[in-house]
Amino acid sequence: MPAADLAWLLAAFALVSLMFPGLAMFYGGMLGTKNILNMLMMVMSSLAVTSVLYVLYGYSMVSGNSWGGLGIIGDPLEFFGLQTFVTDLETGGAEGLYWAAFFILFAAITIAIVASGAAGRMKFGAWIAFSALWLTLVYFPLAHQVFTFSDPESGYVGGWLRNVIELHDFAGGTAVHMNAGVAALALAMVLGKRKSAAHRPHNLPMVVLGAGILWFGWYGFNGGSAAGANFLAQYVVLTSLLAGSAGIIGFCLVERIRNGKATTLGMASGAIAGLVGITPSADAVDPIGALLVGLAAGAVVCLALTWKTKLGIDDTLDAFAVHGVGGVVGVICVVLFADSAAPAGITGILFGGNLDIVWRELVAITVTCTYSFVMTYAIAWGLNKTIGLRVTEEDEYAGLDVTLHAETAYVSERA
Amino acid sequence: MPAADLAWLLAAFALVSLMFPGLAMFYGGMLGTKNILNMLMMVMSSLAVTSVLYVLYGYSMVSGNSWGGLGIIGDPLEFFGLQTFVTDLETGGAEGLYWAAFFILFAAITIAIVASGAAGRMKFGAWIAFSALWLTLVYFPLAHQVFTFSDPESGYVGGWLRNVIELHDFAGGTAVHMNAGVAALALAMVLGKRKSAAHRPHNLPMVVLGAGILWFGWYGFNGGSAAGANFLAQYVVLTSLLAGSAGIIGFCLVERIRNGKATTLGMASGAIAGLVGITPSADAVDPIGALLVGLAAGAVVCLALTWKTKLGIDDTLDAFAVHGVGGVVGVICVVLFADSAAPAGITGILFGGNLDIVWRELVAITVTCTYSFVMTYAIAWGLNKTIGLRVTEEDEYAGLDVTLHAETAYVSERA
Amino acid sequence: MPAADLAWLLAAFALVSLMFPGLAMFYGGMLGTKNILNMLMMVMSSLAVTSVLYVLYGYSMVSGNSWGGLGIIGDPLEFFGLQTFVTDLETGGAEGLYWAAFFILFAAITIAIVASGAAGRMKFGAWIAFSALWLTLVYFPLAHQVFTFSDPESGYVGGWLRNVIELHDFAGGTAVHMNAGVAALALAMVLGKRKSAAHRPHNLPMVVLGAGILWFGWYGFNGGSAAGANFLAQYVVLTSLLAGSAGIIGFCLVERIRNGKATTLGMASGAIAGLVGITPSADAVDPIGALLVGLAAGAVVCLALTWKTKLGIDDTLDAFAVHGVGGVVGVICVVLFADSAAPAGITGILFGGNLDIVWRELVAITVTCTYSFVMTYAIAWGLNKTIGLRVTEEDEYAGLDVTLHAETAYVSERA
Amino acid sequence: MKLITAIIQPHRLDAVHEALSARHVNGLTVTEVSGYGAQKGHSEIYRGAEYNIAFRPKVRIDVVVTEDEADATIQIIVDAAYTGKIGDGKVWATEVSEIVRVRTGERGVTAV
Amino acid sequence: MKLITAIIQPHRLDAVHEALSARHVNGLTVTEVSGYGAQKGHSEIYRGAEYNIAFRPKVRIDVVVTEDEADATIQIIVDAAYTGKIGDGKVWATEVSEIVRVRTGERGVTAV
Amino acid sequence: MKLITAIIQPHRLDAVHEALSARHVNGLTVTEVSGYGAQKGHSEIYRGAEYNIAFRPKVRIDVVVTEDEADATIQIIVDAAYTGKIGDGKVWATEVSEIVRVRTGERGVTAV
Numbered sequence A, B, C: 001m002p003a004a005d006l007a008w009l010l011a012a013f014a015l016v017s018l019m020f021p022g023l024a025m026f027y028g029g030m031l032g033t034k035n036i037l038n039m040l041m042m043v044m045s046s047l048a049v050t051s052v053l054y055v056l057y058g059y060s061m062v063s064g065n066s067w068g069g070l071g072i073i074g075d076p077l078e079f080f081g082l083q084t085f086v087t088d089l090e091t092g093g094a095e096g097l098y099w100a101a102f103f104i105l106f107a108a109i110t111i112a113i114v115a116s117g118a119a120g121r122m123k124f125g126a127w128i129a130f131s132a133l134w135l136t137l138v139y140f141p142l143a144h145q146v147f148t149f150s151d152p153e154s155g156y157v158g159g160w161l162r163n164v165i166e167l168h169d170f171a172g173g174t175a176v177h178m179n180a181g182v183a184a185l186a187l188a189m190v191l192g193k194r195k196s197a198a199h200r201p202h203n204l205p206m207v208v209l210g211a212g213i214l215w216f217g218w219y220g221f222n223g224g225s226a227a228g229a230n231f232l233a234q235y236v237v238l239t240s241l242l243a244g245s246a247g248i249i250g251f252c253l254v255e256r257i258r259n260g261k262a263t264t265l266g267m268a269s270g271a272i273a274g275l276v277g278i279t280p281s282a283d284a285v286d287p288i289g290a291l292l293v294g295l296a297a298g299a300v301v302c303l304a305l306t307w308k309t310k311l312g313i314d315d316t317l318d319a320f321a322v323h324g325v326g327g328v329v330g331v332i333c334v335v336l337f338a339d340s341a342a343p344a345g346i347t348g349i350l351f352g353g354n355l356d357i358v359w360r361e362l363v364a365i366t367v368t369c370t371y372s373f374v375m376t377y378a379i380a381w382g383l384n385k386t387i388g389l390r391v392t393e394e395d396e397y398a399g400l401d402v403t404l405h406a407e408t409a410y411v412s413e414r415a
Numbered sequence D, E, F: 001m002k003l004i005t006a007i008i009q010p011h012r013l014d015a016v017h018e019a020l021s022a023r024h025v026n027g028l029t030v031t032e033v034s035g036y037g038a039q040k041g042h043s044e045i046y047r048g049a050e051y052n053i054a055f056r057p058k059v060r061i062d063v064v065v066t067e068d069e070a071d072a073t074i075q076i077i078v079d080a081a082y083t084g085k086i087g088d089g090k091v092w093a094t095e096v097s098e099i100v101r102v103r104t105g106e107r108g109v110t111a112v
Ligand SMILES: Nc1ncnc2c1ncn2[C@@H]1O[C@H](COP(=O)(O)OP(=O)(O)O)[C@@H](O)[C@H]1O
Pocket: D007, D034, D035, D036, D037, D038, D039, D040, D056, D058, D085, D086, D087, D088, D089, D090, F026, F027, F028, F029, F030, F062, F063, F064, F065, F101, F102, F103, F112
């Protein structure tokens, strides 16, 4: 019933679109009071940069017929201007137009997550340049490799990770989350640490609101990836609810045991960790499995956060731990306890499944993370040598909101 | 058209899921600056606790075949792990899986409302214990009794209030709102008053945002209870809009007359009161009736708030007045001016309907409120005698955010 | 597939309903700290006033059979109480009931935008009176003229702009945006300037959140105007995404060139400007055209803002520039580069289209703006002479939140 | 004249205010501050990282009184602010050489 | 040297600042405070409960000036802050025994 | 006794606090303020309109010390707050005639 599918997909698109202000609040609230606006601009401007690139050549690079049939990257000229899709094919359902819109949001949210690694010290022009290059050179190829199915009938060739390696990744654990997490780490390494001392989050209610909105959007992200109003959609919506919930428990339990106290930021982070974990696995685990995915993702991400502190890298808002590590945990969960009765039909090795899935997932994870790290580092390094990435020390002390954007986030004057 | 129904139900589920950050903002904004995070954690953790219980035995207790055919409680073992629902029945529409997800949200929002009665003085571990017990002993039975239909064909027995008493309650005026309102009152009574003076709401824009999000979610709550994309769904969406709107008028008019000024908190509270009022009556009144429901609920709740102050019970955020009294007003409106042409087909006694509906509603209200009050009081009292519910006086002065969660909601340092 | 259409329309309705707290945050954040609540009340109370009027006579005036067949205004008595729609026509899809709900939101958001012109100086009772009069005398007639189609078969006569002039306005560029922008200007002129100095926005993250929510709601606004889950809906959702994105670029580029810095408020304003621009043109331009609409609207609105400052009118939150000018830019874009392959099937004059469309759009713009300005000015002037619109100077210095609503938006006491 | 400055626990503000009002102290100014002293800070935890927060929220009261009211005023504040727990705060006095009431231009004791 | 402290209406801050600048006062420090005095508080209403808010928002200005500038400075502030309505505030002066400019280490009048 | 008041750059607060702690200064009070001086304001832009923001965020530290600690304390603060850039701030001292510790009622030097 294509029209019914479209009805849900339109709603799912809208849900995902709210993830942008959600992410902006989630990240903005975690920063100190003088670099918030800069973060909001990095997050929201991702839509501007992605929209333009996607219309010009992004859609082609991601969903186009593989260039040379190699499964590496789509032909960048195939869908210039999305002009092909302007005409109604009268399928009654979602057409190229819809998927273009949906995938713009996927690409934009990925680069928006990367922004978190640059909080508080990057020039805004450099960020725009970086994000355009990164989308083109990192996201578009990986998305092609992971998301695009080949169509033997029409001779259309898709991505090699999807079609040759046959990874299982329900809604973007690799191309979106691991990719973003690793890239944020690489960018943070090139940028170096912030000058000023670490800040406490300036507004935790804002963080909770952001997390709640992100969760809401995730139902569209995962549910829309079911491509319709079908059994799969309700399946992944339930598992997403359960994993987010259990993510809270996993994170807060570790906190409680280690620090004696469960925290609000931990609760919000745990929910997101659980959701990251379920993104690749939502269709492969059963309800109890979904709770376990959330529990594991929440707990491991919580542990990963402190490891990071020791490494001394200023991945400011922990994108690597939350999205990188969280994504890996999700994939490992598929490998371990996928339920063969679930829509994906994979048997986890704990339930006697064969080891085939192991190397497929390993290849996918390794390729994604290595490619993302190396390319991101190279792009950031190159930009740093040429246009320079970082603001001056003085600007950093004064804060990017005032120095880069000539604004103050909060003004309390009562005049 | 099950797929079309599912398309709307998936969206409705997502809408309801946003009620959690919405409620968190609504309640958090009304508190002083030192107990906000604790409230956010109580509200959001409701999802964590409910998800686990629902997967284990909650779904069974609510929607399972009545234990002993008594209509009191579902068999707690029937749907362990929701494993039955993992397989696609290929109905093309919403299956058990979906309803599990939807009802988790119903249960979780109910306990989240109860949390408001405990604001600013309850230990967090005690809250988690309380909420698990309360869901098991209070919510699950009442939800079974009110929501679960018998199926004579399959011999499946549902709740007695629904099937024997045949109460009319469209979307949970009893099991959700009155139940939560009364339970918040009972919990507040066991806890006792806060030490520190009453606080003004620390952030009213946050309250308005929360109310606006709740309103949005309510379209999913009531609209999803129509079980599909049908006439009923659009009917209740319209009546919900009208009742929320008129709730503003009812509340603000009373304020204007009594205090000389309409307030923003009043506007937000009035909208919620109107929505509580329409929850049981959304399918039974016509558009003008919906305006009257909102008007009545807004006005009566506004009056109820000051009565409470006089009783000297610290039902901190007025859950009893808003959800308890508001819910009762809604049911009374059904009795009084239900329009027989509306989907529910009930004739209000003002329009010459018979008195049959009166006792049915009276029984439902009495049973719900009495059971909820007695059980909640007992659970809270028992926990208080054993693990203790309340934080120390010092912790209360310092605020729960710092003492229980080692965090501060807002940090304004510019270092 | 009417049920599938309804599934999407129900979701679209909900999306639009979130625009109210979204607009409240967008406007509230832009004000200083002492008039926020008043703005929130003006925005949210729009729902209360509109709901009542719409049920009584608004629906009739907008969608009723044209009074005297003139195409000016619908017969105000036709649908009293919306009673006609209470009975299920069993079309399986959206019926009068649904459209009543959807159009209440349209009317309410329009008057809510007008409120921005009165920020910080208008009596609340006067605002309520003004909004009721304005809806009745300005919005309802214009909405009838623009939105209501004639039905030759049944002899039903709709609005003259729609049926005689045959304007092209996809989702309300005229009756909603230009109308609101011009009315805000007229109201601001009658009210005069605020006493106290211009304030910096007190909370820009709130503005960004508001803009993000508005964008989300816009998908429902434009997508729902497609009247179903169809090709058109996905078309306008994509063009809305692209125009909002490009609006950011247009606005920020002008800022960057003129002031040397791109600002956060500029980003938020640019997105909204782009969305205003695409509202009349969403079905008429292709993807690259949508980017151009956004770019043009963002850039022109940015330029218009400073022109306004020079005129010395205190259109406090720039509704005229954003909605008035932005709407006009959108219509001009249709005229210039509409793509004949797009659903509207209009050929822009740059692509060799005939000039027919030019005068149709010119008439529509002129009629809307003139009527709106003159009538709004007259209503405001009349009320000012009778009940008086403006608060005292002292109240203005103290702030409307305390003086009109006896509340303070933010309280930071830690007692 | 003397300027009495008191740093007290936030939740004692109402009590101090009432005590001073009862004694016909005609005006005072309140500032939200933070401080440390014998009462050390506390630690907060964000994503596993511990922050030592050196300063705790306090309220500062400034009140100008005539010379002969000074001692009594100090005592009233000390009594009303007292809880007996660490962190109760300090009250100190400095000499004011001139004071003017803006509205009337009055100077000296009549302006207090 | 003298420290002049002024408690004024928030909406007079700009005027005072301009007046002082015009007079070449080289620096000042502003604090958001609240206070009560002849101007009593106001009441607010939340869900039907009335709260008597004792304190109204004010702005505090601290400026250190040389001995001979003190009187003139007070007068400038008083004039610029004046609206004639209750709540206009107070200005007072205390003796400063030493002042240092952090950047240069200069002391005394040259540091002002 | 002396009251030392310092207006410093916000990001030097930690350094000043540590330096004073190391020197066994037992208490201090911090206020968020804003100010202007040799360091003029900056401009901000909202929807094309330029606002000249006269005041920059600063931190105010108040610490009461005994007479003989006063000079050393000033020096510690000046050293710790120093960055050498315009806007570093001022430190001044006023005479305190009396000080009481609320918790114990102690007066004078033992109360510091
Ligand atoms: N020497 C001082 N100078 C300025 N403020 C001080 C000084 N000592 C204490 N304070 C202020 O008083 C508050 C309470 O002091 P503290 O020493 O913690 O309690 P107590 O006075 O009960 O020993 C501190 O937080 C600080 O704001």
